[in-house]
Amino acid sequence: MPKYLGKLAVLYQGLGDIEPYQQLATRLAVPLHQSLDAGIQEEFFLAWRDGCLKLLDKELLKKGGLTVDVAPRAGEQRSWPAPKDGALSQALGRKTKTVVDATTGWGQDSLHIFRMGYEVTCIERSPVMAELLADGFARLAQEDWMQRLNLQAPKLLAGNSINLLANLEQAPDCIYLDPMFPPKRKKSALPKKSMTILRDLLGDDDDKEQLFAAAMAATGKRVVVKSPDHAEPLGEPNASFSGKLLRYDVYLKG
Ligand SMILES: C[S@@+](CC[C@H](N)C(=O)[O-])C[C@H]1O[C@@H](n2cnc3c(N)ncnc32)[C@H](O)[C@@H]1O
The missing domain is CATH 3.40.50.150 (Vaccinia Virus protein VP39)
Incomplete structure (x- = not known):
């Protein structure tokens, strides 16, 4: 049984098309919530925000969430390929x-x-x-x-x-x-x-x-x-x- 079951839900807050949210919830076999009322058991949520799929916990719901960041790290040369050093x-x-x-x-x-x-x-x-x-x-x-x-x-x-x-x-x-x-x-x-x-x-x-x-x-x-x-x-x-x-x-x- 996946470790995330019971801990995670997909969260749709009324922005954009609901279908990708439904499909994601089905693929992961987790509930889809459309609001965050007090009875919600899960601690983690997946939602699209600013064009990125984000993982949120209750603390991050207001702050924005975590996403796979594809931008180069601070200090990394931006041309490709970056130097092979370090x-x-x-x-x-x-x-x-x-x-x-x-x-x-x-x-x-x-x-x-x-x-x-x-x-x-x-x-x-x-x-x-x-x-x-x-x-x-x-x-x-x-x-x-x-x-x-x-x-x-x-x-x-x-x-x-x-x-x-x-x-x-x-x-x-x-x-x-x-x-x-x-x-x-x-x-x-x-x-x-x-x-x-x-x-x-x-x-x-x-x-x-x-x-x-x-x-x-x-x-x-x-x-x-x-x-x-x-x-x-x-x-x-x-x-x-x-x-x-x-x-x-x-x-x-x-
Ligand atoms: C510490 S994180 C890796 C962080 C990553 N190096 C980065 O830069 O973001 C470890 C990840 O490896 C995955 N993982 C651990 N064992 C694995 C395995 N046997 N097969 C595939 N993924 C595995 C875990 O699910 C977890 O997402």
């Missing part, structure tokens, strides 16, 4: 061309990798996140620079990577993993709202070891695992590159 591209490897992100989430790492010019395929097992990603990638495809350069948005596969990685048509140069690790007990910095909402909706990813084994079996050359700097590595990495409060562990295929 710890992430060092971990992906100089010769890497194709990357499968097997834990796509909000797509921020995938999109960063895509903007550096790698060919990216995305896998996400949460049907809710897959809906948000499909909406984001459709918006990305409409961006002027994407059209001008005749680029396709990353391919999105909805399902569990533990199964899907075994059936890839071609082994990618790199499989990238960023599973959800349990939070540190003594909190030093507040995690981002987008990550806390993901944890509240989906829980931790307790099958990281299985996913790591599936990635090592399916990759052509390497697996990169992003983890908080306090977390134990999933295996014995061949190299590690440190970023801000995080680490990219690199495992080369023997």
Whole structure:
């Protein structure tokens, strides 16, 4: 049973065509609400706002909600491809061309990798996140620079990577993993709202070891695992590159 059942509803507040909302509620098998009265049980909502599909909790209902943000990050070069610099591209490897992100989430790492010019395929097992990603990638495809350069948005596969990685048509140069690790007990910095909402909706990813084994079996050359700097590595990495409060562990295929 999906973890979001009972916690999530689609919310239509009278703006625009109701049909996409009905279809989304049917695809996810969740209720469709047309107002927020006191009796509503769910804590999370999906709704289109400002042309984007957004995930909201009760706190975000007024503030606006979370969406797959397809704009380059602050400080990132806006031309395509952006330079391959920083710890992430060092971990992906100089010769890497194709990357499968097997834990796509909000797509921020995938999109960063895509903007550096790698060919990216995305896998996400949460049907809710897959809906948000499909909406984001459709918006990305409409961006002027994407059209001008005749680029396709990353391919999105909805399902569990533990199964899907075994059936890839071609082994990618790199499989990238960023599973959800349990939070540190003594909190030093507040995690981002987008990550806390993901944890509240989906829980931790307790099958990281299985996913790591599936990635090592399916990759052509390497697996990169992003983890908080306090977390134990999933295996014995061949190299590690440190970023801000995080680490990219690199495992080369023997
Ligand atoms: C920490 S988030 C990833 C955040 C992402 N790197 C970003 O930049 O937004 C982890 C995501 O991986 C997904 N995930 C975890 N295990 C998976 C698996 N075996 N197959 C597919 N998706 C998985 C979870 O559903 C969750 O959305």
